[in-house]
Amino acid sequence: MxxxxxxxxxxxxxxxxxxxxxxxxxxxxxxxxxxxxxxxxxxxxxxxxxxxxxxxxxxxxxxxxxxxxxxxxxxxxxxxxNAEKNLVIGVKFSRHVFAIGVFDISGKLYTQSETEFSLDENTGKVLTAMKDQIRKLLDEYENVVAIGLALPGPYLRKEGRIAMVTRMPSWHNINFIDEFKNEFDKPVFIEQDANAGALAEWWFGDHGRPLSSLTYFLVGEGVGSGVVDHDSLLLGYQGIASEVGHISIDFNGSTCECGNKGCLELYCSTMALLKKAEKELPELFKEKYENRSEAVSRIVEAARKGNEKAIRVLQEIATYIGYGCVTLINAYDPEIIVIGDSVSQGDEFLLPTIKKIVEERTIPEVSSKVRIEISRLKVDPTLYGAAAIATDRVLRKPSEYLASN
Ligand SMILES: [Zn+2]
Missing domain, CATH: 1.10.10.10 (Winged helix-like DNA-binding domain superfamily/Winged helix DNA-binding domain)
Known part of the structure; x- marks a missing residue:
């Protein structure tokens, strides 16, 4: 043992x-x-x-x-x-796409690309394509010191496996640690997407210093959170701490893939938002949408033009995001909650409702002090987060990882 x-x-x-x-x-x-x-x-x-x-x-x-x-x-x-001498490669892996970017440790982006794949595609083939692209970038950018990989949660950090990936079961058996540990002559660090987002906001989010505790609330295809508390990422025993998307908000609600009923994710993910919008606003979806993020943009655009139904749909989703924030506040006592990913578009329709819920449902000493903001990062927060995973690790051991030139 x-x-x-x-x-x-x-x-x-x-x-x-x-x-x-x-x-x-x-x-x-x-x-x-x-x-x-x-x-x-x-x-x-x-x-x-x-x-x-x-x-x-x-x-x-x-x-x-x-x-x-x-x-x-x-x-x-x-x-x-000397940030420019220390580059990191960030790799974001999600259900339909993997994205790769080269950044320096101050968060400056040098290049990025996206590769779509289908869920029926052979997992080995997708991984080979990803590794080939990383290898090409390592040849091109000689100052890369580490690679960060962000995976959909819940990710069993010690084991190296994704515990449950909605609609992509073939990925369940891939051990990402084994896949990447000896692949390159640079270290590869792996975290789940919400933790990556939390690190991106911590290192590149410009939220002011000193900052004691930041919670990133990912509201996209999945719903999750990542917590950086007093400079450390909260991991838990198996690395799946702060999976707020699977906290039940209705004991009798529909069954979630995780086994629980009425999970928050079922009420405020991109899918929940689109299901509601397709019913209430069918005119927006006569033309097929490119991807879910683009579909959310259509709802936000309609709301900005004054469409009452679109505004109501967004406010309803915001109510659930607000419930999520209340849970995050009670569980982690953050100084700031940063909400990011595709559902967070249209902040002017979301934030007032979210803040109202938080004010109604938490003690005044808390609600008056906690900051709730929408992510202002210009790059996809999970891709940025993948770079932040590597940045976080190399900055903690400068003699080991940073350039000696
Ligand atoms: Zn669940």
Whole structure:
């Protein structure tokens, strides 16, 4: 039987690496900082910071960028992270499509592509196509330090398998850890899509620092959430913590594929929204839609033109998203909830209802403080999230993963 450490200890070298990582993470967020500012933020002496920074400069991870105005108007040398020397590949895998993008660790996008596949297609063939594309990008971009892969949840993180994939059972037996662990000479890190979205918002979402706890609420084809609490992703025992889409909001509701009844996902996913809209607004769907996200855009467009029925349909979905937010607040006490993915289009019709529900159903001390926002990320949050999975891991061990050039 595999031995598990009861209590994790830290060696002095671990502590040094943790401090280097903290500096790198501060610079990832603030672009340019002085040594004195970093010392203040970390609560360490400037002498310690000077030593740690010297190593990071020697390794080529951090650079000096001339004189900037520091504390108390003193002029000091600025420091910046050499983000452009450290690229990551993000891979988003979903039910009908896989997307691949090259980013740097500050979140700048270099290139992206999408490949559609059918659910009847041989899984091996799809995986080979994905790996071939990654290999091509690794040849093209020599500064790639890691690869992040975002999969639909619930993903059994320790085992490497997707536990339940609605309408794509052939993928159930694929072990993603085995598939990718020796495939490239770069590390591959894997998380489920809502966790990826949470990391994307944490690293690239520009929600202000310091930030104690962020919950990403994914409302798309699936419904789920990811929680970053005090700088760490909440994982749980098997890696499937915070599967809010399968929390029941009606004990007697219809049966969900997970075995539970009346799961939240059945009420506010893209499918639930479209089912309702096709009944109430058949005129919008006379022409076949390209994909579900485009179908949601049609409803939002109609609402923006003043179509009362479209507005009502969106508000009804928002009510359920609001119930989800109440659960997230009671379970995780987030400082901010960021709602993302395809259903989150048309925020002007969703947010007022969501906030009203939260105000009615949580204690005032909580509802007055929690921020609820719609994702403002320009790129698909799950693809961005795949890059954030890799970014998160490499920034935690700069000496191991970041470029030494
Ligand atoms: Zn369920």
């Amino acid at each position: 595999k031995k598990v450490k009861e209590v994790a200890g830290n060696n002095t070298s671990d502590l040094t690496e943790m401090n280097r990582s903290a500096i790198v993470r501060i610079l990832q967020q603030r672009e340019v900082c002085t040594r004195a500012e970093i010392a203040k933020m970390m609560g360490l002496t400037q002498a310690s910071i000077t030593k740690l920074v010297a190593y990071l400069i020697d390794m080529g991870i951090v650079s000096e960028v001339g004189i900037v105005k520091g504390n108390g108007n003193r002029r000091s040398i600025g420091l910046r992270l």
